Amino acid sequence: MNDVHPDTPTLRAWLLTEAPHSRTQARLGQAYVAALAFLRNPLALVGLVIVLALIAVAVVAPILAPYSPIAQDLGIRLQPPSIEHWFGTDELGRDIYARIVYGARITLVIVGMVVIMVAPIGLLVGTVAGFVGGWVDAVLMRITDVFLAFPRLILALALVSALGPSIENAVIAIALTAWPPYARIARAETLTIRNSDFIAAVRLQGAGTARIILGHVVPLCTASVIVRVTLDMAGIILTAAGLGFLGLGAQPPMPEWGAMISTGRKFLLDQWWVATIPGIAIFVVSLGFNLLGDGLRDVIDPKSQ
Amino acid sequence: MIEVENLSVVFGHGAKTVHAVRGITFHVAAGEVFGLVGESGSGKSTVLRALCGLAPASAGRIAIAGEMQGKRRDRAFYKRVQMVFQDPYASLHPRHTVDRILSEPIAIHGLGDADARIDSALADVGLGPTFRFRYPHQLSGGQRQRVAIARALILEPKILLLDEPTSSLDVSVQAEILNLLTRLKREHGLTYVLVSHNLAVIAHMCARLVVMNAGRIVEEMTVDQLRAGAPREAYTRQLLRASIGYDRAAAAEMVTFD
Numbered sequence: 001m002n003d004v005h006p007d008t009p010t011l012r013a014w015l016l017t018e019a020p021h022s023r024t025q026a027r028l029g030q031a032y033v034a035a036l037a038f039l040r041n042p043l044a045l046v047g048l049v050i051v052l053a054l055i056a057v058a059v060v061a062p063i064l065a066p067y068s069p070i071a072q073d074l075g076i077r078l079q080p081p082s083i084e085h086w087f088g089t090d091e092l093g094r095d096i097y098a099r100i101v102y103g104a105r106i107t108l109v110i111v112g113m114v115v116i117m118v119a120p121i122g123l124l125v126g127t128v129a130g131f132v133g134g135w136v137d138a139v140l141m142r143i144t145d146v147f148l149a150f151p152r153l154i155l156a157l158a159l160v161s162a163l164g165p166s167i168e169n170a171v172i173a174i175a176l177t178a179w180p181p182y183a184r185i186a187r188a189e190t191l192t193i194r195n196s197d198f199i200a201a202v203r204l205q206g207a208g209t210a211r212i213i214l215g216h217v218v219p220l221c222t223a224s225v226i227v228r229v230t231l232d233m234a235g236i237i238l239t240a241a242g243l244g245f246l247g248l249g250a251q252p253p254m255p256e257w258g259a260m261i262s263t264g265r266k267f268l269l270d271q272w273w274v275a276t277i278p279g280i281a282i283f284v285v286s287l288g289f290n291l292l293g294d295g296l297r298d299v300i301d302p303k304s305q
Numbered sequence: 306m307i308e309v310e311n312l313s314v315v316f317g318h319g320a321k322t323v324h325a326v327r328g329i330t331f332h333v334a335a336g337e338v339f340g341l342v343g344e345s346g347s348g349k350s351t352v353l354r355a356l357c358g359l360a361p362a363s364a365g366r367i368a369i370a371g372e373m374q375g376k377r378r379d380r381a382f383y384k385r386v387q388m389v390f391q392d393p394y395a396s397l398h399p400r401h402t403v404d405r406i407l408s409e410p411i412a413i414h415g416l417g418d419a420d421a422r423i424d425s426a427l428a429d430v431g432l433g434p435t436f437r438f439r440y441p442h443q444l445s446g447g448q449r450q451r452v453a454i455a456r457a458l459i460l461e462p463k464i465l466l467l468d469e470p471t472s473s474l475d476v477s478v479q480a481e482i483l484n485l486l487t488r489l490k491r492e493h494g495l496t497y498v499l500v501s502h503n504l505a506v507i508a509h510m511c512a513r514l515v516v517m518n519a520g521r522i523v524e525e526m527t528v529d530q531l532r533a534g535a536p537r538e539a540y541t542r543q544l545l546r547a548s549i550g551y552d553r554a555a556a557a558e559m560v561t562f563d
Contacts, residue, residue: 018443019435026402026438197396200359201456205410206383215409219400 037299044295050288058104065098070253078271088273091263096273099255100281106256107285110171110240111233117175119229122182127217129183130190132209141187147180153242160248167256170249174239178232182225189221223300230293234286241282257282306464306496307333307356311365314348314355325351327520328365335463338490338497340507340514340528344544348520349500350391353466356498357388369464384414387457388466392473393449397441403427403452404437410460426455429492430485447478451485458489465490467499471506483509504548508532516541518562 016033020026038044057064067085073093081088087096129140147155159173193199194217202216241258243249250256257278264275314326326348333339341349354360356367358378367374369386390396397406407423416422424434430451441449450470457465470486471479483506490497501507507514508528516523516538524538536542540562546555 018439020438021435023402023404023438026404026440030440197390197392198398201388201390201396201453202398202409203359204357204383204388205456205460206380206413207409211413216398216401 034299038295041295041298043291044298047288047291047293047295050284051292054104054108054285054288057101058108061101061105065095065101067095067098069094069099069102069255071095078267078274080271081273087277088271090260090274091267094253094255096260096277099260100257100277103255103257103260103278103281104285106167106250106254107237107240110167110174111236111289113171114175114178114236115229115233117171118179119182119225121175122179123186123218123221123225125179126183126186126188127190127213127221130187131194131213131217133194137187140183144180144183147177148184150177152177153239156239156243157246157248160243165248165251167250167254170240170243173243174236177239178236181232182228185224185228186221189224190217193217193220226300227293227297230289230296233289233293237282237286237289306335306337306370307331307339307498308368309352309356309365310367312352312355312362312367313364314351314360315363316360324520325360326355329515329517329520329522330365331515331522331525333496333498335496336494337513338499338511340511341498341500341517342502342504342507342514342544343517344502346519347517349502349517350468351520352517353388353468353498353500357386357466358382380414384460385462386464386466387460387462388468389450389453389457389470391469393446393453394441394473396453397449399441402438402440403432403444406452406456407459410456414460416460422459426459429458429489430455445478446474447481450474450478450482454482454485454489458493461493462495464496464498467497469501469503470499472501472503479506486510504531504545516544523562 014025015029017025017029020029038048071094073089075093076085076089077091077093079085079089079093085095085097087100090096090099125140125144129137129144155177156170156173159176160169163169163172199212199216202212207215240249240256241261244256244258244260245262247259247262250259252259260278261275261282264271264278267274268276309332310330311328312326312330313324313328316323316325329348329352331339341352343349351360355362356369358374358376361376369382374382401409404423407426408419411417411419411422423437427434427436432448432451432455436444436448436452441452444452454470467486471482474482486497487510489495497510499507499510508531511528513525513527514531515525516536518540523540524536526536526541530536531545534545536545539560543559543562546552547559
């Protein structure tokens with residue numbers, strides 16, 4: 001008779017109710033409202049699809065890739081794109097499609113590791129500095145200033161050269177240079193909420209500084225930090241690619257996109273695909289993260305509502 | 306219950322010094338509703354904030370239930386003295402549900418039995434259990450102020466500091482909140498210190514009041530004296546006249562007292 005799923009209208013009503021019956025229902029309802037707002041933004045959806053595709057490709061890389069990303073065959077080196085090798089082969093006869101697919105894993109690992117290290121450090125430094133104030137604020141913010149004063153790639157270069165070139169060291173170097181902007185954002189947010197009545201109210205209930213910062217200040221700063229992180233992901237990918245390009249990130253034969261461009265540039269005029277394909281991959285993924293970040297800002301950043 | 310002697314509060318230093326409160330003295334007996342009246346900037350809210358430790362007292366002494374209060378207050382103090390803020394849109398955390406807002410003080414003081422306490426606190430302020438998991442943006446101004454009152458009462462304090470609790474609500478809701486406060490006072494045996502610039506609210510709630518201007522107490526009077534319109538001081542007469550409503554002739558005669 002009618003093909004509407006019987007649960008659909010009630011589930012929607014359950015999620016959108018003004019009077020939830022449990023903590024979970026209240027949280028799910030909030031998430032549902034945010035998701036609806038996000039889905040109304042087509043560009044953000046494009047970004048989300050790209051990012052989800054990157055994750056999917058990274059997860060099922062062995063299924064998607066017809067060849068090993070490091071198997072060399074000098075007999076077929078620098079082949080143009082064809083049915084057997086969709087994106088052609090590089091100077092060692094490796095399949096570029098397989099290398100792009102496996103490279104998604106490396107990109108994702110770099111981005112994930114950097115974010116896991118950077119966001120909490122930035123949040124904590126910024127909220128503590130903003131909330132406690134006084135000499136704590138002065139010391140933490142001067143340290144932040146010192147890190148901000150260095151050009152990012154140069155500092156990362158110096159760190160990697162000191163620690164030795166590898167993907168882990170590249171992640172550490174990027175993380176050490178990427179946290180100061182988050183600390184600044186979190187501090188600015190904290191300064192606007194530290195004197196608000198709801199903070200005074202929880203102080204009056206006898207809450208300690210740690211409880212106020214973690215339970216009341218951080219949740220309000222997280223939104224803008226998440227948005228900024230998503231927008232910075234493109235920059236992180238580009239810095240990682242830059243380090244790879246300079247030979248200081250992933251080491252051969254790892255299929256890191258930046259390193260692939262670096263080796264491909266020698267053949268750019270005659271065998272354009274060797275450097276161009278990984279370039280397109282970096283471009284698409286960076287664009288995806290940027291679009292996603294813009295969409296997230298519209299949904300979760302309290303200032304844009 | 307509350308003894309304030311020679312209290313001064315000074316913000317800032319050097320050229321930017323602001324003397325918000327200049328040496329005021331008053332006493333509030335247990336079970337009383339004590340009013341603090343004055344125009345904006347007269348220091349009345351600062352007195353409340355100094356009472357509960359949110360603003361630093363630069364001179365004078367504050368004793369609550371016979372105990373001297375210093376700069377730092379212990380947990381036992383917050384269990385005895387709570388405050389309701391002026392703007393219910395600013396005093397509730399925007400990302401916390403009512404449940405989280407009310408369970409926070411229970412968790413801080415390790416009281417236990419959170420579910421029963423939250424339900425009874427909500428019932429106390431006339432909100433049903435359906436309000437428990439809502440976010441502040443799903444509540445009206447009056448409902449928010451009820452949540453704020455429930456939050457203040459959940460620690461079962463003896464003294465409630467009310468900082469213009471109705472001034473940001475519309476008139477019909479104001480009466481509801483005032484009646485609620487009157488009932489809660491009777492049921493819980495509370496002592497109120499009520500700050501307001503609204504003389505009608507003060508006359509309705511309080512037995513005794515002080516009039517403040519420019520950080521000083523101008524006059525201490527009973528509500529009967531206020532109703533009789535018999536203030537001793539010129540400033541109070543002017544405040545009374547202003548509170549009746551805008552009047553061009555009266556406005557022309559207004560003087561700045563300092």
